[in-house]
Amino acid sequence: MDIATHSENVGHLYQHHHGWLVGLLRRKLGNLENAHDIAQDTFIRILGAGELVELREPRAYLTTIATRLTAQHFRRLALERAYLDAIANLPEATTPSPETRLLVVEALSEVSRVLDGLHPRVREIFLLSQFDGLTYATIAKAQGVSVSFVQKSMSKAFMHCYQAVYAE
Numbered sequence: 001m002d003i004a005t006h007s008e009n010v011g012h013l014y015q016h017h018h019g020w021l022v023g024l025l026r027r028k029l030g031n032l033e034n035a036h037d038i039a040q041d042t043f044i045r046i047l048g049a050g051e052l053v054e055l056r057e058p059r060a061y062l063t064t065i066a067t068r069l070t071a072q073h074f075r076r077l078a079l080e081r082a083y084l085d086a087i088a089n090l091p092e093a094t095t096p097s098p099e100t101r102l103l104v105v106e107a108l109s110e111v112s113r114v115l116d117g118l119h120p121r122v123r124e125i126f127l128l129s130q131f132d133g134l135t136y137a138t139i140a141k142a143q144g145v146s147v148s149f150v151q152k153s154m155s156k157a158f159m160h161c162y163q164a165v166y167a168e
Helices: 003-029 032-048 058-087 098-116 120-130 136-143 147-166
Strands: none
Touching: 003 032, 003 058, 032 058, 058 098, 098 120, 098 147, 120 136, 120 147, 136 147
């Protein structure tokens, strides 16, 4: 399928389902502006994905993509709130600029996205090691697993992070 045909197919999907998707998202989000933003991001994601196969259930497809984008939106808001709470009591002279705040929130969102790609147990072990500074033996004891299991989990986590950063 060439680019023009793909664009036409996405245009057709947009024309027939955009209004419905905005309505669905407005009900979920309680905010028309965010609903429009996420609906637009949904179609941009589809447009950038390459070939669009014929969809038997286009609304289910759109809902799946929009739901993932909505989850990312809420995760970003939670990270932003946590970061702003963390810096709220800093002396004014050391408070980061709005630009720096935005960059930090974007970086935290990206780290969160990468870590979400890990199996929950591997993610927990990785966080205990990298953020809490626990040794593999301490993690193994706390998790009720072997040190070998912790080592394998850390290897998986490092490989996942490497691929997320360098393979994309």
